[in-house]
Amino acid sequence: MQSFTEENYLKTIYHLAEKSSSVQTNAIAEQLQTKPASVTDMIKKLAEKGLVDYIKYQGVSLTTNGRLAAIDIVRKHRLWEVFLVDKLNFKWDEVHDVAEELEHIKSVDLIERLDEFLGFPKSDPHGDPIPDKNGRFAKTQFIKLIDLKINDLGTITGVSQHSSAFLKHLEKLGLTLGKEIEVKDITDFDGSVELLIANKPVNISREVAKHILISNNDKI
Amino acid sequence: MQSFTEENYLKTIYHLAEKSSSVQTNAIAEQLQTKPASVTDMIKKLAEKGLVDYIKYQGVSLTTNGRLAAIDIVRKHRLWEVFLVDKLNFKWDEVHDVAEELEHIKSVDLIERLDEFLGFPKSDPHGDPIPDKNGRFAKTQFIKLIDLKINDLGTITGVSQHSSAFLKHLEKLGLTLGKEIEVKDITDFDGSVELLIANKPVNISREVAKHILISNNDKI
């Protein structure tokens, strides 16, 4: 059984490892708003518990046990987010912080029943996949909106940025999950993207387009 | 804002104060499964924060702020218990431990929405009243089943013992909330009580009868 803090470290290492296989001390420290020295301490502890592989100065990676533990936290986090949005009518930009707390509640039974109550959802309010109780989930092939070409069609199925500011911005533009979009133009001047959503034209910056994930059903 | 541990102390002091106005160090220690020396330390801290009144060797009592904080935890605990039973189909003897964790989730918005989602329940699965967001709740006048006389009628509206063993026992005997009972006899030999529930005779020990709370609608 891991402590609240250990769980947060495992989850952070898991998420950082999705980008680069070996995770660096400073990256963990920044993510967890703590100091590199503290990270080194905790990494040693997790290594002793067999949850991470660690070679001094060489970064850290999760062991099989560590990965399973991390995925379990991710599962809880995402199920709670679904609960907050589907049942308690939170907006998708309001759920992250509360889920950060709820994910640490320790009861296997609770999370199985919650999963059932929610109808065994496959993805959370941000389009992220929800692992099953064995830690398995479909690794979805997403394309970034920024990588689409003019005239490409697609459906918004995820976001790679969960900040409230970003999500509220998307909401205002009508860029929510499930919406179909078409790329009409890519501006030379600033790389901003001209979209068509529900027959309405919308212009988004490169920065926004980078963090919208698309499943491209069809191309013309 | 209180820590997880401070919240547990406040809640414990609140519950103990329902029995005797001044709460003793040893009683708190026993309830929290800790040592009296640790309790003294924490009491000093809570006193400095203005949450308890404390005179050395004279026991401790909650200030107005302390009481409000304690009632807020109790409110959360009981609302989560309702959620677990009504929505996730937990049994009434399975919810306490999980609620002990959930009660510490810090989000005013969450608990307001949960309250609404549950239909603003007035009592929890054990018949205990749920305070509103201002800490107000009806102080219900309960009678212990043990104090009833032969031929008295009543409705089971609460229990003063929340252990799983006790609640499972009641369940097996059909002694659940809302059931109407009639006292048929009180055994001379061991003080056990002969009841009639749904026209069936049930015999319960004194110990059990002590912890069943009755609202006595009528007497014959």
Place this chain on the structure above:
DNA sequence: TTTTATTTTTAGGTAAATCTAAAAATTTTT
């Protein structure tokens, strides 16, 4: 390939919440 900059680790310390053992205060019993 040195020199410089960056990253990471160690050394030593702090605060919160515990503990044990011993001292002090209070309560109960003789």
Place this chain on the structure above:
DNA sequence: AAAAATTTTTAGATTTACCTAAAAATAAAA
């Protein structure tokens, strides 16, 4: 009222998760 028992507090340690400052290792630049 004195002695004995109980309760409570203090003193001094321990553990967890942090920190700062300095040293060591690695990576980048000259």
